[in-house]
Amino acid sequence: MQTSSEEKLPRKLEKPGRASRIRALRKSLVPWFFISPFLILFLVFNAFPLGFSIFLSFQEWNPVAGLNSMKFVGFKNYLSAVDDPWLWKSIYNTVWLAFAANIPQHLIAIPIAYLLVASLKGTVRHLYTATMFVPFITSTVAVSLIFFTIYSANTGILNQWLLALSTMPFIGGLFSWVPDVMPIRWLGKSDLLKPAIAFVVVWKYTGFNIVIYSAGFLTISKDLYDAAKVDGCNAWQQFWYVALPMIRPFIFFAVTLSIIGSLQLFEEPYVLTSGNSGGVGQAGLTASYYLYLVGWEWLEMGQAAAISWILFLFIAVVTSVHFYFNGRKGLEGNQ
Amino acid sequence: MRHLSKIGLHAVMLIGVLITIFPFVWVALMGTHTRGDIYSSPPPFYVGNNLLQNYAELLDIMPFWTVLFNSLYISVMGTIAAVLFCSMCAFGFYAYNFKGKNLIFGIMIASMMVPPVLMLIPSFLTLKYLGILDTHFALWFPGAASAFGIFLIRQYMGNSITRDLLDAAKVDGASDFRIYWSIVLPLIKPALATLAIVIFIGLWNNFLAPLIILSSPDKFVLTLALRSVQSIANSPWGAIMLGTFLSMVPLLLAFMFFSRQMMDGLTAGAVKG
Structure with missing residues (x-):
């Protein structure tokens, strides 16, 4: 393409001819060539859609009727979204599931990871860990279909x-x-549906957390445990006062992932309710599920765009609260 | 005492393992039974004799092999594109200084914070506007230069490639593309493998995007096809469970041989993302 050694020559020796100008231009374009996939895909499939969705949230539009049917309606989409009891129900369900699915996951994963790291090693430990990790790599739809038959009433x-x-x-x-x-x-009663969904989520993601926590426990050096033993700590105290504080950053990280994931929960409730309007009494209607219904079942794209932004706000608030209360403690755990 | 605690430890682990693998064993068994057997009492804890019948029924309710091929095609194309695009972009960000670099990189990092659910409606409309709804292209291409992938590889380059090496290659007269292709790519193979694993599994298991993008049954992917036969009247559950089981087999087989790499990849992918 170009002889780079020439660039090292003092500029004065080069005649500012046409050829060198082209070369300089080409050189300045090289980095842009390399990052062009990101620029193009980002602009077309992220930046533009995002802007468009702000615009769309102020329009009334049924996509089946074509672009011309768009009508400016001001804040009407936002107002009627906030007015819809299903929105609040879906947010309530999402928060309920976030707690019911996340707390057991971590309460199970932390002690199991500790036991794995502290008392087993080599192939045995790997076999246990790997087996419990398997649900994480299988598709949520497949898993939910299996549980759909397991939960079958009759x-x-x-x-x-x-x-x-x-x-x-x-x-x-x-x-x-x-x-x-x-x-x-299990799936046909409004008060059993949410626990049934939560169990599938726990089943699927506990193994993933075990792997993360194992990595955390493995970073603790043996000396620390030895020192604790010399100080007269028993096994429980070693876990509670030595190991647990050391893996705080890992807990913070794993919990953050769980929160972000569970606020967007869609596939488990969708399949377990057969895609049927959130199940009996909308007990399985999560926020993403509700968004899907508004956009693709009721074909209210403008309203759905407004709901997206409301959900975005909701996710942003929850994540900030989590970072505010747990962030500093979580990230400084090792100091 | 020591023995007792060892036994207790293994008992705890085995309970965990049993709960984990039971649904897999159960789906494999159900794939060999008739609908009547599956829902009989007591439940059939043995291999049934209805496998071939179920297989025939499965082909009846969905074009299983077409759908499997679709899933494979999308996952493979998406993985190749992601490895190529993300490594190119990461190289661009790592090896050069240019005007606006920090701004673009910052925007890229910020874009990772946007929850996918916010993008659902606008992406759908963009794809519709571009006229690529109901195509496989719309499933593997738009996400191929993901911020997550670029960031992952860019970080790895920072730890594995020195600037001296790039300068030395330049002095030796290697072109920019050659530096990227013949020097950098071989050195970042582990990061590429990690990215490939994460992307492939993500695409293979993807459901929400196919659900809103695909509409013709012969273009469906596995997840979508399986879900779509869930609510037909008198669902032949033996056949559906056989299909569900077969749809999980490729990743399960891969996991048996590459469990360490896949676990490292998926957790590293999550840690850095």
């Missing part, structure tokens, strides 16, 4: 197990209530 395996437990000796008494409430409609 003869799903979950209900059958509960029935079997109630007839077992010794522990049967604990489950004696089961036959009376059969069939348990």
